[in-house]
Amino acid sequence: xxxxxxxxxxxxxxxxxxxxxxxxxxxxxxxxxxxxxxxxxxxxxxxxxxxxxxxxxxxxxxxxxxxxxxxxxxxxxxxxxxxxxxxxxxxxxxxxxxxxxxxxxxxxxxxxxxxxxxxxxxxxxxxxxxxxxxxxxxxxxxxxxxxxxxxxxxxxxxxxxxxxxxxxxxxxxxxxxxxxxxxxxxxxxxxxxxxxxxxxxxxxxxxxxxxxxxxxxxxxxxxxxxxxxxxxxxxxxxxxxxxxxxxxxxxxxxxxxxxxxxxxxxxxxxxxxxxxxxxxxxxxxxxxxxxxxxxxxxxxxxxxxxxxxxxxxxxxxxxxxxxxxxxxxxxxxxxxxxxxxxxxxxxxxxxxxxxxxxxxxxxxxxxxxxxxxxxxxxxxxxxxxxxxxxxxxxxxxxxxxxxxxxxxxxxxxxxxxxxxxxxxxxxxxxxxxxxxxxxxxxxxxxxxxxxxxxxxxxxxxxxxxxxxxxxxxxxxxxxxxxxxxxxxxxxxxxxxxxxxxxxxxxxxxxxxxxxxxxxxxxxxxxxxxxxxxxxxxxxxxxxxxxxxxxxxx
Amino acid sequence: xxxxxxxxxxxxxxxxxxxxxxxxxxxxxxxxxxxxxxxxxxxxxxxxxxxxxxxxxxxxxxxxxxxxxxxxxxxxxxxxxxxxxxxxxxxxxxxxxxxxxxxxxxxxxxxxxxxxxxxxxxxxxxx
Numbered sequence: 284x285x286x287x288x289x290x291x292x293x294x295x296x297x298x299x300x301x302x303x304x305x306x307x308x309x310x311x312x313x314x315x316x317x318x319x320x321x322x323x324x325x326x327x328x329x330x331x332x333x334x335x336x337x338x339x340x341x342x343x344x345x346x347x348x349x350x351x352x353x354x355x356x357x358x359x360x361x362x363x364x365x366x367x368x369x370x371x372x373x374x375x376x377x378x379x380x381x382x383x384x385x386x387x388x389x390x391x392x393x394x395x396x397x398x399x400x401x402x403x404x405x406x407x408x409x410x411x412x413x414x415x416x417x418x419x420x421x422x423x424x425x426x427x428x429x430x431x432x433x434x435x436x437x438x439x440x441x442x443x444x445x446x447x448x449x450x451x452x453x454x455x456x457x458x459x460x461x462x463x464x465x466x467x468x469x470x471x472x473x474x475x476x477x478x479x480x481x482x483x484x485x486x487x488x489x490x491x492x493x494x495x496x497x498x499x500x501x502x503x504x505x506x507x508x509x510x511x512x513x514x515x516x517x518x519x520x521x522x523x524x525x526x527x528x529x530x531x532x533x534x535x536x537x538x539x540x541x542x543x544x545x546x547x548x549x550x551x552x553x554x555x556x557x558x559x560x561x562x563x564x565x566x567x568x569x570x571x572x573x574x575x576x577x578x579x580x581x582x583x584x585x586x587x588x589x590x591x592x593x594x595x596x597x598x599x600x601x602x603x604x605x606x607x608x609x610x611x612x613x614x615x616x617x618x619x620x621x622x623x624x625x626x627x628x629x630x631x632x633x634x635x636x637x638x639x640x641x642x643x644x645x646x647x648x649x650x651x652x653x654x655x656x657x658x659x660x661x662x663x664x665x666x667x668x669x670x671x672x673x674x675x676x677x678x679x680x681x682x683x684x685x686x687x688x689x690x691x692x693x694x695x696x697x698x699x700x701x702x703x704x705x706x707x708x709x710x711x712x713x714x715x716x717x718x719x720x721x722x723x724x725x726x727x728x729x730x731x732x733x734x735x736x737x738x739x740x741x742x743x744x745x746x747x748x749x750x751x752x753x754x755x756x757x758x759x760x761x762x763x764x765x766x767x768x769x770x771x772x773x774x775x776x777x778x779x780x781x782x783x784x785x786x787x788x789x790x791x792x793x794x795x796x797x798x799x800x801x802x803x804x805x806x807x808x809x810x811x812x813x814x815x816x817x818x819x820x821x822x823x824x825x826x827x828x829x830x831x832x833x834x835x836x
Numbered sequence: 837x838x839x840x841x842x843x844x845x846x847x848x849x850x851x852x853x854x855x856x857x858x859x860x861x862x863x864x865x866x867x868x869x870x871x872x873x874x875x876x877x878x879x880x881x882x883x884x885x886x887x888x889x890x891x892x893x894x895x896x897x898x899x900x901x902x903x904x905x906x907x908x909x910x911x912x913x914x915x916x917x918x919x920x921x922x923x924x925x926x927x928x929x930x931x932x933x934x935x936x937x938x939x940x941x942x943x944x945x946x947x948x949x950x951x952x953x954x955x956x957x958x959x960x961x962x963x
Contacts, residue, residue, distance in 0.1 A: 607921035615854030
């Protein structure tokens with residue numbers, strides 16, 4: 284049939300061209316996504332490590348600067364405390380011995396171990412005046428170097444401290460256009476102030492150091508690579524530690540360029556890492572391309588196979604049609620002949636003819652059924668029908684054959700089986716016809732019992748059909764094989780039982796399509812029980828059967 | 837016009853002969869059309885109660901002819917039964933969708949044919 288083959292090929296190429304390459308497209312997309320994700324994860328990790336490095340370095344810079352500031356305050360306090368209990372100094376101030384005060388305090392403090400004390404102020408409560416030197420000058424000192432509010436603030440730092448001990452206090456303050464650190468202490472004779480004097484009558488000494496030059500740069504010591512600088516307000520691009528005055532207000536900031544060790548890591552790693560990622564991406568892309576093209580070839584092959592399958596199905600259904608048409612003539616004439624006056628011989632000849640033609644027809648039907656099932660072209664209906672009615676219908680259909688062999692045929696169907704279910708009536712009937720027909724065929728004495736037990740739950744009817752015969756039984760070794768195509772227990776050319784061997788394969792496939800299965804319990808000489816278990820949705824009680832249900836099969 | 841007749845639409849002479857013979861044996865005298873086009877014309881003229889419609893025919897196929905009969909005679913109680921050697925699921929669905937009242941597979945089973953005819957014509961055949 285050249286026309287069929289041509290049609291088949293045209294269909295196949297149409298189908299392939301329609302490009303159902305869903306799997307290879309998905310594969311390509313998932314490969315692309317994983318490569319992108321991999322690169323994104325690697326880049327994000329590197330960025331995170333770099334940012335973390337920057338943050339850690341920033342923290343350690345701040346810790347070092349704060350440490351430097353507190354060390355500076357400690358040193359300033361220690362130095363002034365050393366000058367605190369000092370008999371000679373106390374007496375010299377009391378006696379207004381200017382030369383001694385200058386040479387021992389004014390000029391000496393200017394070259395202190397801190398480096399340089401920029402400003403020294405010494406109060407003289409005895410005359411209600413003070414000496415003040417900026418880096419040791421003027422020689423006699425002068426009053427009013429510190430403006431009044433600052434001076435009072437500094438002196439007040441000692442309020443509440445032990446007036447007889449060497450107490451020292453420090454603070455940062457703005458002065459002379461900059462930020463300074465000041466330390467303040469009392470000047471006392473050993474043992475404290477003489478009897479009868481109040482704390483207000485103890486001289487006080489203030490040291491001031493301007494936060495600039497080496498004092499400022501010394502704060503970060505050699506550990507900080509950045510130059511420290513003083514700012515009035517913090518800047519977002521610089522790290523900073525606040526300097527607080529006696530009232531706790533920020534009066535300035537020690538600032539540094541933010542350390543960026545992570546950026547350096549980034550710069551150093553960028554080239555090798557980029558190259559590695561690029562190579563990885565290229566390798567991944569190549570292998571992905573290979574995988575995708577393989578998948579596409581597979582899909583193409585699958586599409587071709589399906590198209591071939593379709594054309595095969597089409598061919599078979601055409602062949603089936605062509606085979607049925609002449610059978611119509613044979614069987615039609617045969618049936619018409621039956622209605623005429625025939626003698627015994629003619630009737631016998633006609634019976635043989637009709638039996639052969641009927642066998643031929645069931646073979647054609649089975650082949651077409653199996654082909655449709657195996658190519659996925661047999662789709663099951665979902666229409667309401669009563670299982671019990673179908674069981675009785677099939678039993679009534681086959682009963683004459685059973686009675687003719689002297690066999691009994693009993694039907695025992697429970698009430699649940701009368702409940703309408705949704706399913707494929709024709710498939711259900713086909714399974715029953717095959718099983719009951721086989722039972723009659725393979726049983727020579729005794730009988731066949733057909734049973735249906737139904738369990739109903741909220742949505743489904745679970746039907747268990749049993750077809751039991753008293754036939755010859757099936758050897759365990761053959762039990763799995765009989766559900767295969769063209770299998771009969773007796774495979775020899777001379778077997779006594781005719782049949783295509785397709786009925787059980789068809790029935791099993793149909794039961795599986797219904798979400799069920801067919802089981803077999805048998806032993807040689809002990810008969811056989813075929814059990815069909817299917818679960819079908821329960822139909823609404825008033826559902827009318829659709830047209831297809833009325834189509835005779 | 838008689839409303840109680842059967843129209844056979846069939847192009848194959850053997851099949852036609854068998855159908856005619858089977859119906860005659862049961863007392864019916866069917867009308868005959870040789871293709872879909874003729875079938876539609878005969879249905880319009882004779883308004884049969886039952887049409888036995890072959891599907892694969894020249895000029896106009898059976899499904900088209902059935903649709904055409906229903907389109908032209910929407911108010912007539914005409915039952916159309918497919919008689920076909922194509923018994924695939926797809927063919928059954930197509931017939932359902934086209935408004936066929938039933939499907940008789942070829943080869944024709946005489947009891948099935950007669951019960952279908954009785955169902956649509958009423959049990960008593962015309963004299």
